[in-house]
Amino acid sequence: MELKFTVAGRIAKPVAEVFEAVVAPERLSKYFTTGGARGRLETGAEVTWDFHDFPGAFPVQVQEVVQDERIVLQWEADHSPGTWTTVTMTFEELEDGRTLVRISEYGWSETPDGLKSCLGNCEGWAGMLCAMKAWLEHGIILREGFYR
DSSP states (O other): OOOEEEEEEEESSOHHHHHHHHHOHHHHHHHTOTTEEESOOOTTOEEEEEETTEEEEEEEEEEEEETTTEEEEEEEGGGOTTOEEEEEEEEEEOTTSOEEEEEEEEOOOSSHHHHHHHHHHHHHHHHHHHHHHHHHHHOOOSSTTTOO
16 A cells, blocks of 8 residues: 555635745744755755754755645655655645645655654644644744644
């Protein structure tokens, strides 16, 4: 069985604002990368993300960025060299002015460690969507003090 998931949420902001909240490191660092993000998400770039709950910045390979539509990222799965997961984020403008964000990830080895990492990342991306919604819509930083 292939280990993969998709999470989604609606954010009451225009697609351009929601997209920018992900690609801009200073914005992403406000609500998600509690240890900071370095580098703007642009096709071909390597950026780093750091989290208080998983200390130590790790590299993120940016495979594709299509303005206001899609971001594709890759990083090592389970800290295993040569095993990569792929994350695809899509941004869809809804008729009511909100933005639907979908985040899918796949690529773990079909092992107990792979399953643990897959479930952990699913939890992390769901938390990211909640934190982004709270920050963009209400200025609330959900993750502050949540992990440490």
